[in-house]
Amino acid sequence: MSLTSYVLRRLFYVIPVILGVCFLIFIIFSVVSPDPTISMLGKHATKAQVLELREALGLNKPLYIQYFDIVKSAFTFDFGRSWSTKQEIFEMIKQGAIPSMTITFPAFFLSVLLSVSISLFVAFYRGTFLDKGVVFVCVALMSISSLVYILVGQWFFAFKLGLFEISGYEEGFPDVVPYVLLPIIIIIILSVGPDVRFYRTVMLDEIYQDYVRTARSKGLSERKIMFKHVLKNAMVSIITYVVLRIPFLILGSLLIESFFGIPGLGGMTLKAVNSSDFPVIKAMAVLSGIATILFNVITDVLYVVVDPRVKLN
């Protein structure tokens, strides 16, 4: 099978999954969720008011049309307008994506760089006290709630020490730095634990392979083996792991954005949840679903391209 036909086949398989994601969102928001008009109008709304609002919001449409609308939005990206701000949702998403990525992209690159370096280092010293210590610190870091990092970071480093802005956002390059620095550091701390553990396992899997023994018997230095052989082979797993994280970079971080007052997509989603703004929540769920599906395909294709051993089946 050629690569093109493999890619086409993978893309074809995407369609039922997108329909499935839309169906799940449809079930959640159009079938089983509590009537949003009640929370929008308050307890004392009259029946006529409720009916009127339901009509205006399109909640009285037949169910199959509501499902069809979600599917349509998945392909046209026309999500309609927000119930609370009345803005075009697609415009809101375009605006929110930039602040989100201003935080997630630097955090992502730095944390990958840091985690891969640390894991190479501990894999080199595997089994020693140093290795065990680093793994323990990773697990310990993972055992603290992400909310605690945010709360303590904001209170201690921004409020008490005044090293960063407590919350807010400013557009333009130099102005934005004091606002995004702390969120970036927090994301790095949050991802270093699980990442180092994962990369370390990947590298240890490689270290026990036959080719490493061959390299060693040729008389190569341990350093050369680590950087030239192990890292190269571990790259396959590292790339797949890294690529699958990209959709989440665009989505932004719900908690961090809402705590630091960053006008990104995560904060927007959270606001929509709190105000029962269904179209916005639905749009974000559809978009993130599609992004995840597509990046899954990209990962699979990359896998084939990078590793000639993977058979196309």
Place this chain on the structure above:
Amino acid sequence: MATNEQESKSLWHHAWDSLMSDRTTVIAMSIVLIYSVVALLSSTGLIVSDWSKEVGPSYAPPSSEFLFGLDIFGRSVFAKTVKATEIAMSVGLVTGILTVLIGVTLGSIAGYYGGKVDEVLVWFYTTVSSIPGIMLLISIAFIVGKGLLAVYLSLGLTSWTGLFRLIRGEFIRHKDREYVQAATAIGGGDFRKIFKHILPNVFHIVIINFSLQFQFAIKSEVILSYLGLGVQGVPSWGTMINDAKLELARGNWWQLAAATAAMMVVVLAFNILGDSLRDALDPKLKGK
């Protein structure tokens, strides 16, 4: 010559020995045991049943009288932290069981039967795992409403995908093995082969996953509390950490510290236990 009475050790026996020989693992197990006992005692009302009593002034800092300080209503933070163990352990246990039930059932059916059944289940799995966990979590909690039930269901219904994938893979590997063929030959039905023959051989995956799910659920409860979808009326570490949002600005750090420390210890213990279980039970890792 070996005598017949000397039975060879089973996988579980070996695993138990290897767990017990590691000091860190024993400590982790003891911590889990202590937390479980505390949760049990508190749910039966034997300890800290008076956690909601006002014992002193609002926001009294930690002192010899009030060990962990007091909260806004003058309640003991120590009693609240202990009481919250009950919620944390029940959230871990219930969502762990839900995850196992869904993941194992669907995973074994998909892997064992294959074909169209497998395709449909894999489609369902791909669909659910395509929506980012936090979005799904919020959506489900939204439907069920606030409270403990929402926490159980939203975590249980979203976390089964990892276990499904593992169990399905193992069933595919196992279903054509000789011992399953032997079971077929003596007339064993599908149900019997799935549960009596194959499942015990892949059960170590369930145990490892359960241990990791347990700590994931405890951590997620904090996020749900922050989103306003968490437990109401009884203290939980999530609500305590969430309360600190307003308290920290006034310098009241003790509630945050107590809840974080209590949570960190048990989550760390479960993480270590999960890793040790993997080392002890996964034969592929033997000798590494």
